[in-house]
Amino acid sequence: MSSTEQGTSSAAPAEPTTAPESAAAPEVPESFYYVHGKDKVVHKVSAGALQHSALIHGMISNLGYTEEQAKANPFPFENIDGDILQMVVDWCNQHKGKPTPPEDTNLPKQKEKLFDLVLAVNYLEIKELLTYCCKQVAMMVKGKSPEEIREIWMIPTDAEDEAAEKEAKKRAGKEAAGETAAAAGDAK
Template sequence: MATTTDVNASTNATNAAENAPSRIIKIKSNDDQIFEIDQGVVEQSSTIKTLAELVDVGDVPIPLPNVKASILGPIVEYCNHHKNDQTPESAEEEEDDDPNKDIYEPKRSDDISEWDQNFIKQFTVSEGTLFDVIMAANYLGIKTLLAVGCKTIANMVRGKSSTEVRELFHISYDPPGEGINAPEAIEAQAGTVPTTQNSDATGPSPQPDPMNH
């Protein structure tokens, strides 16, 4: 049976841990801008967490060569907002234990919180920043932000035709027989491929090997 002294000691230890100053880590974007983040932010990025554990960084910033400051800044803001959120691992484990669950059933894309919706609106397809933040979230290992970005893309293309999707994402496409797929264009491209055949040799020129491209 625990004594009053034991209970008080346990309570004091818990309070001391909660009141202990959070560890501050510096991270640096690929354009040399430095951001200071606390442990709550670090925990959300598997990349930063791993680097911080492997290297005694001290006061030296952790370089993140794949992320520019204009994207890293908002990501730090996102992580600061969510650092006290409950981790979703337990809920995912419960779902995985469901024998009636269809493993091929697509995940929902309509459960983005209002704050996250407003956050992701600052990134656009036209400027390419929406894809920048998705790639950065993937590189940094921030699963929640990656999910928000991918769900946003899914919602944008839902119900649209292939033509509308190409226009939305500025994807150029030439139908068969037109544009770069026209016979004359194909012949012109084939004619630019250098060969090793002697200019005095007779017979047809060897065709370029597609396996070498």
């Protein structure tokens, strides 16, 4: 695994910041965990920032890793594109220990990226970010006609859907027939 350890990227905020603590309170060192996506680029993220993700938070609790073990075993999310995971990490860092605002205008406007982000966020169980993303998805079609929505989101018409379904059935039928013939050939 190529491990480019990075607490931040150019798009992300500086090193994960710790919440200001009172002078009297003893300093508790913040623990960090490591995640990587499909591109294998490792992101160093504080436990505080990762609290947003119910999935990762649960994993941390289950594994009970020491700092060394965490560093040696980054959480691999092979199903998430590197740039999408970067966005998620950035968002978690930016909102670490803060109440989430009612709006988030920094989400991607690009359709494919937004949908990828929605799926990643849903997978990682980051509830607040999912709410923002869904709002952003809804905004994409604000004031649009059915035809425009179909075009923007590439929704097939009912006729196209039916044709695709027929085609899929036909293909499945052919494949099943081919398998049966092959099995018969093997038996001979």
